[in-house]
Amino acid sequence: MGILMNALSREKMREWLCEKDPQKLENLYRQAREEKLRWIGSKVYFRGLIEFSNFCSKNCHYCGIRRDHDILKRYSMSEEEILECAQMAYAMDYGSIVLQSGERQDDSFILFIEKIIQKVKDLTSQQLGITLSLGEQRAETYERWFHAGAHRYLLRMETSSRELYRKLHPADHSFDARLNCLKTLRRIGYQVGTGVMIGLPFQTEDDLVDDIFFFKEEDVDMIGMGPYIPHANTPLTWPDGDYNAADHFRLGLVMIALTRLVLQDVNIAAATALQTLNPKGRERGVCAGANIIMPNITPTTYRSLYKLYDNKPCLDENADLCKSCLEKRLAHDGIQIGYGEWGDSPHFSKRQKTT
Numbered sequence: 001m002g003i004l005m006n007a008l009s010r011e012k013m014r015e016w017l018c019e020k021d022p023q024k025l026e027n028l029y030r031q032a033r034e035e036k037l038r039w040i041g042s043k044v045y046f047r048g049l050i051e052f053s054n055f056c057s058k059n060c061h062y063c064g065i066r067r068d069h070d071i072l073k074r075y076s077m078s079e080e081e082i083l084e085c086a087q088m089a090y091a092m093d094y095g096s097i098v099l100q101s102g103e104r105q106d107d108s109f110i111l112f113i114e115k116i117i118q119k120v121k122d123l124t125s126q127q128l129g130i131t132l133s134l135g136e137q138r139a140e141t142y143e144r145w146f147h148a149g150a151h152r153y154l155l156r157m158e159t160s161s162r163e164l165y166r167k168l169h170p171a172d173h174s175f176d177a178r179l180n181c182l183k184t185l186r187r188i189g190y191q192v193g194t195g196v197m198i199g200l201p202f203q204t205e206d207d208l209v210d211d212i213f214f215f216k217e218e219d220v221d222m223i224g225m226g227p228y229i230p231h232a233n234t235p236l237t238w239p240d241g242d243y244n245a246a247d248h249f250r251l252g253l254v255m256i257a258l259t260r261l262v263l264q265d266v267n268i269a270a271a272t273a274l275q276t277l278n279p280k281g282r283e284r285g286v287c288a289g290a291n292i293i294m295p296n297i298t299p300t301t302y303r304s305l306y307k308l309y310d311n312k313p314c315l316d317e318n319a320d321l322c323k324s325c326l327e328k329r330l331a332h333d334g335i336q337i338g339y340g341e342w343g344d345s346p347h348f349s350k351r352q353k354t355t
């Protein structure tokens with residue numbers, strides 16, 4: 001209980017982010033796990049992730065599919081291919097899918113997504129939940145997709161520091177525009193998710209503590225955050241070229257645990273980036289307080305082209321293999337999977353009742 005009381009102070013949170021003692025860290029993760037049990041329960045929910053296109057009109061300095069990465073082969077899955085993946089997720093009894101891609105705001109893209117959402121709903125008797133992760137869009141677009149049947153939206157702020165945001169993006173990418181998108185999504189009625197990258201160049205422990213307070217202030221329902229991992233063909237490089245994977249992994253777990261202790265009843269995803277740094281990364285994330293896993297169900301042929309960062313895992317495994325190895329490892333840690341359930345965050349349900 002001692003940790004819990006103190007974890008809420010900025011100073012204590014900063015100390016935890018610097019903590020390297022494995023035993024003390026285990027104690028923190030255990031407290032976060034207990035907090036999760038208290039507010040969310042013991043289940044973990046799966047969201048089948050479909051990375052359906054790597055075309056992107058933006059140029060974030062850290063991202064492997066940025067517009068100016070001109071040697072990258074671009075792809076877009078067809079409607080049939082996406083629907084096939086959605087049906088597979090439904091057949092495997094995943095409660096929801098996540099449709100993710102680079103950002104596009106053109107009319108044909110907006111219409112394409114609207115149709116896909118409607119068809120996925122029709123094909124699955126309105127059962128399969130749909131989360132979108134398609135970047136910044138006009139309010140009218142978010143509304144169209146919401147009315148078509150999407151009910152959750154993930155839009156990471158990447159950092160809550162305006163100064164750091166400026167360093168990570170070209171001048172025409174706006175922190176305020178992105179923040180406004182979060183507010184618009186909330187007004188429309190989506191379950192809103194945001195998050196940050198952890199261990200970015202120039203990022204301080206204070207920035208990370210501010211990120212957690214930012215999540216709280218914005219009253220979000222879901223958090224998706226993960227360690228920053230360099231991509232060789234991007235302008236952002238690790239300052240001395242000496243990226244420490246183990247330390248980034250530790251920081252990723254500490255951020256999950258602290259976020260659970262401060263925000264309590266939100267959904268927190270154990271990001272794929274954790275798995276890149278450690279083969280058991282997602283399970284470890286769950287043991288540090290996360291309750292959502294997003295197994296990659298993108299067809300194998302496209303995976304190597306959706307490389308946001310280097311060494312992304314499961315590039316040559318098919319979706320079923322990924323599912324069964326994950327299941328086994330979770331069962332080993334005594335974790336149940338909420339098959340066929342949407343697994344909405346209790347935070348969202350409470351927010352609905354009070355508005």
Ligand code: SAH
Nearest residue numbers: 062063101102103133135156228229308309
């Ligand atoms: N285009 C959409 C969704 C796809 S990108 C968007 O930007 O919102 C999804 C996420 O990948 C981003 O939000 C970012 O946090 C993450 N990402 C990109 N490059 C990364 C890197 N080098 N390391 C870790 N995460 C990265």
Ligand code: SF4
Nearest residue numbers: 056058060063066102
């Ligand atoms: Fe595009 Fe998203 Fe990558 Fe930025 S982070 S370049 S918006 S895919």
